[in-house]
Amino acid sequence: MSDLLAxxxxxAVSLAFHIIFAIIGIAMPVLMVIAERRWxxxxxxxxxxxxxxxARGTAILFAVGAVSGTVLSFELGLLWPRFMELxxxxxxxxxxxxxxxxxxxxxxxxxxxxxxxxxxxxxxxxAGILVAVxxxxxxIFVVIANAWMNTPTGYAVIDGIMQAVDPxxxxxxxxxxxxxxxxxxAAYAATGLGVAGIHALLLLRNRTNMFNRAALxxxxxxxxxxxxxxxxSGDIAARYVARRQPAKLAAMEAVYTTQAGAPxxxxxxxxxxxxxxxxxxHDPKAVVKGLDSIPADEHPNxxxxxxxxxxxxxxxxxxxIVSLWAGWLVLRKRDLAARPRLLWALVIAAPCxxxxxxxxxxxxxxxxxxxIVYGVIRTADAVTPMPGLIVPFTTITLLYGVLGGxxxxxxxxxxxxxxxx
Amino acid sequence: xxxxxxxLAAIILAALTAYVLLGGADFGGGMWDLLADGPRKTRQRxxxxxxxxxxxxxxHVWLILALVLLFTxxxxxxxxxxxxxHIPLTLMLIGxxxxxxxxxFQIYGGGGGRVFAIASLVTPVLLGMCVGAIAAAxxxxxxxxxxxxxxxxxxxxxxxxxxxxxxxxTLTCFAFLAAVYLTLETPDPELQGDFRLRAIGxxxxxxxxxxxxxxxxxxxxxxxHRIAALVGxxxxxxFLALWKRRYGVARIAAAAEVALILWGWGVAQFPxxxxxxxxxxxxxxxxxxxxxxxxxxxxxxxxLFPSLYYLFKVFKTRAI
Ligand code: HDD
Ligand code: HEM
Ligand code: HEM
Numbered sequence: 117m118s119d120l121l122a123x124x125x126x127x128a129v130s131l132a133f134h135i136i137f138a139i140i141g142i143a144m145p146v147l148m149v150i151a152e153r154r155w156x157x158x159x160x161x162x163x164x165x166x167x168x169x170x171a172r173g174t175a176i177l178f179a180v181g182a183v184s185g186t187v188l189s190f191e192l193g194l195l196w197p198r199f200m201e202l203x204x205x206x207x208x209x210x211x212x213x214x215x216x217x218x219x220x221x222x223x224x225x226x227x228x229x230x231x232x233x234x235x236x237x238x239x240x241x242x243a244g245i246l247v248a249v250x251x252x253x254x255x256i257f258v259v260i261a262n263a264w265m266n267t268p269t270g271y272a273v274i275d276g277i278m279q280a281v282d283p284x285x286x287x288x289x290x291x292x293x294x295x296x297x298x299x300x301x302a303a304y305a306a307t308g309l310g311v312a313g314i315h316a317l318l319l320l321r322n323r324t325n326m327f328n329r330a331a332l333x334x335x336x337x338x339x340x341x342x343x344x345x346x347x348x349s350g351d352i353a354a355r356y357v358a359r360r361q362p363a364k365l366a367a368m369e370a371v372y373t374t375q376a377g378a379p380x381x382x383x384x385x386x387x388x389x390x391x392x393x394x395x396x397x398h399d400p401k402a403v404v405k406g407l408d409s410i411p412a413d414e415h416p417n418x419x420x421x422x423x424x425x426x427x428x429x430x431x432x433x434x435x436x437i438v439s440l441w442a443g444w445l446v447l448r449k450r451d452l453a454a455r456p457r458l459l460w461a462l463v464i465a466a467p468c469x470x471x472x473x474x475x476x477x478x479x480x481x482x483x484x485x486x487x488i489v490y491g492v493i494r495t496a497d498a499v500t501p502m503p504g505l506i507v508p509f510t511t512i513t514l515l516y517g518v519l520g521g522x523x524x525x526x527x528x529x530x531x532x533x534x535x536x537x
Numbered sequence: 538x539x540x541x542x543x544x545l546a547a548i549i550l551a552a553l554t555a556y557v558l559l560g561g562a563d564f565g566g567g568m569w570d571l572l573a574d575g576p577r578k579t580r581q582r583x584x585x586x587x588x589x590x591x592x593x594x595x596x597h598v599w600l601i602l603a604l605v606l607l608f609t610x611x612x613x614x615x616x617x618x619x620x621x622x623h624i625p626l627t628l629m630l631i632g633x634x635x636x637x638x639x640x641x642f643q644i645y646g647g648g649g650g651r652v653f654a655i656a657s658l659v660t661p662v663l664l665g666m667c668v669g670a671i672a673a674a675x676x677x678x679x680x681x682x683x684x685x686x687x688x689x690x691x692x693x694x695x696x697x698x699x700x701x702x703x704x705x706x707t708l709t710c711f712a713f714l715a716a717v718y719l720t721l722e723t724p725d726p727e728l729q730g731d732f733r734l735r736a737i738g739x740x741x742x743x744x745x746x747x748x749x750x751x752x753x754x755x756x757x758x759x760x761x762h763r764i765a766a767l768v769g770x771x772x773x774x775x776f777l778a779l780w781k782r783r784y785g786v787a788r789i790a791a792a793a794e795v796a797l798i799l800w801g802w803g804v805a806q807f808p809x810x811x812x813x814x815x816x817x818x819x820x821x822x823x824x825x826x827x828x829x830x831x832x833x834x835x836x837x838x839x840x841l842f843p844s845l846y847y848l849f850k851v852f853k854t855r856a857i
Pocket of ligand 2: 135137140141142180184185188218221251255258299594597598
């Protein structure tokens with residue numbers, strides 16, 4: 117394994133690990149706040165129990181999210197010092213703002229988790245809301261930094277070297293809006309349907325359990341709207357990619373030759389005529405650039421990007437359909453717990469959002485290769501000169517493997533202990 | 538430009554100071570967890586967990602803030618540090634990951650107390666070693682020397698007796714802070730007494746480790762001499778206050794003692810960020826970035842300080 121490959125793999129492992137905890141950290145506070153609010157309104161102790169149990173699980177996930185995020189902040193420099201040296205003055209802005217969002221999040225999380233008996237119910241709920249808001253904000257800021265890597269702005273190239281010029285322009289990078297929207301929705305869709313799926317499984321065993329019914333409803337409340345909107349926001353993202361990152365689009369759709377009226381390749385052998393041009397440019401005759409129009413040393417890995425993209429879209433479609441189904445039944449005031457087929461569909465949807473999120477990041481990141489900053493700095497030029505990077509890569513991978521196992525085991529114990537009445 | 542970059546460097550040192558005074562004490566708490574002993578062993582551990590629980594994540598963000606400001610405002614310095622100190626920083630990160638996760642696992646009944654305590658012990662040493670490498674002026678040209686072997690470039694910079702001494706010194710400082718603060722965390726006079734004795738013991742260790750570090754220092758100017766005198770005075774006040782059981786005074790004096798050491802280091806190497814060759818101004822980002830970072834800091838502070846005050850008011854009523 118070359119040092120560059122080891123560095124890329126270490127970055128990929130660290131990010132893929134962190135993102136799971138990050139999206140739960142963004143969305144779980146919303147679910148807890150809804151449960152707590154219902155408790156205030158109905159005085160039904162089931163909701164209080166729910167909020168408290170969710171808070172226990174979230175405390176663990178948050179801590180792991182915080183430490184794995186710390187690792188990432190250092191790794192940006194440890195693995196890509198040349199990138200940070202040149203880009204730091206530009207993407208430092210969103211990272212600094214993110215720092216304050218982390219502060220707010222960590223402070224009010226402390227109040228929320230440990231303050232049940234120390235602050236008034238109103239203050240407690242407010243703390244939960246602040247955690248939810250600052251969690252979403254920190255996700256958005258870091259995604260803006262990533263968006264800048266995809267569509268860099270605010271710089272000048274002097275003597276072949278990138279120079280920071282305008283951090284505000286960097287903050288307004290064009291990919292920021294579609295990526296931040298798509299990512300935030302992903303967090304709510306994945307976590308909401310994830311929670312709904314777990315409780316659907318428990319309801320299949322015992323249909324009348326009030327605790328699981330309440331949890332299912334709240335999970336759906338957060339997950340269903342997000343999952344329905346997700347294909348729409350994905351379409352917005354795809355059109356930005358089509359205009360700004362033709363190589364990535366070509367890899368996503370495995371387009372080898374430039375063509376007008378390009379078809380969409382759904383699975384090998386099945387093509388929908390004109391559909392790709394229509395989706396990417398909202399014009400059936402539009403020209404889609406193929407990989408043949410891009411120099412060979414600037415091609416991303418088509419196999420990985422194309423497969424990941426199809427996985428994301430397939431899972432996203434499934435999640436949207438299940439969400440429409442569940443939403444329709446809720447609107448007609450049907451008892452979801454009496455519909456085992458829907459419950460099973462929700463159980464299957466539970467991991468989908470997390471897998472789609474990982475796949476989506478593969479598309480974004482692998483699709484940007486060989487650039488670390490699209491069109492400006494190559495990944496190979498940014499990597500640390502230190503040799504032997506396979507050692508930290510292996511170490512971090514083992515560490516996260518063990519950590520992930522322990523977290524899974526602790527959460528599993530908590531879930532099977534959920535109340536039986 | 539000059540003044541602006543110095544202001545931001547001072548803010549970064551201030552964030553690092555906050556991390557040491559607050560986050561450092563959380564690490565120190567882990568050390569006392571390891572060393573808990575005597576008839577009140579379990580109660581000591583409970584007190585430590587209660588004291589750390591609600592605040593450690595917020596305290597930890599000070600490190601993130603210092604780091605983020607460093608790469609925003611002083612990207613050249615950040616890149617050099619990240620290259621030359623790759624190994625100790627990676628080890629420190631592993632310590633941070635194990636400490637944080639083992640702490641919550643333990644609270645939520647998943648075990649891991651040993652891991653928590655041992656990671657609390659190792660991480661501060663590594664942090665101190667990194668600081669020691671910078672103070673010893675070893676990170677200056679490192680990363681830039683072509684042709685140097687692996688050992689010369691990536692190991693010899695930080696694996697020195699001086700760095701090691703600074704690492705151990707950092708550990709004793711954290712333990713000392715934790716013990717002093719813990720006297721204020723409980724109304725129980727027995728527990729207070731336990732930590733009073735520990736604080737005095739750790740305070741003596743701090744002085745011994747400081748003497749050791751100075752003895753093996755590669756040059757005489759690692760800490761500004763005038764500030765070192767103030768450190769001595771603060772240490773004296775801390776011992777007196779602990780002796781007389783004036784814990785509130787002891788806490789302020791102990792925090793001042795440790796903060797002054799950090800600032801003594803900063804003043805001593807001024808105007809260099811990475812001695813012997815990289816100055817603060819030379820490492821700085823373009824002025825627009827610095828201006829905006831300062832603006833972001835001011836706006837952030839308006840949100841941050843009231844929130845922090847609230848957090849400590851809720852959980853540290855005895856201490857505030
Ligand atoms: C719940 C998770 C989830 C679901 C259901 C979807 N996505 Fe997605 N997608 C993500 C989670 C995600 C992500 C992980 O959040 C990414 C990675 C980077 C980003 O901004 O969002 C992403 C990236 C991403 C990109 C690349 C953006 C870029 O590189 O700048 C495109 C074009 C799409 N998505 C398109 C879609 C479409 C057409 C979907 C139709 C169903 C879809 N996504 C469902
Ligand atoms: C290079 C990429 C990233 C870096 C450097 C990074 C850095 C960090 C850091 C330092 C923390 C700890 C804050 C604390 O101590 O409380 C953290 C936590 C967090 N990060 Fe990341 N992060 C990255 C990617 C992401 C992404 C893509 C998202 C989401 C969209 C995200 C969302 C969060 C959230 C919500 C938290 C709060 C803790 C939690 O919920 O578990 N991060 N991150
Ligand atoms: C948390 C969700 C994310 C995941 C799962 C993810 C995934 C990946 C993957 C798979 C790679 C390796 C790509 C390759 O080399 O083929 C990578 C590289 C990288 N990512 Fe991300 N990424 C995420 C978010 C971010 C964010 C928010 C940032 C920055 C702010 C970021 C910065 C980087 C950098 C600097 C590299 C290394 C250089 C490169 O390969 O281009 N990533 N990431």
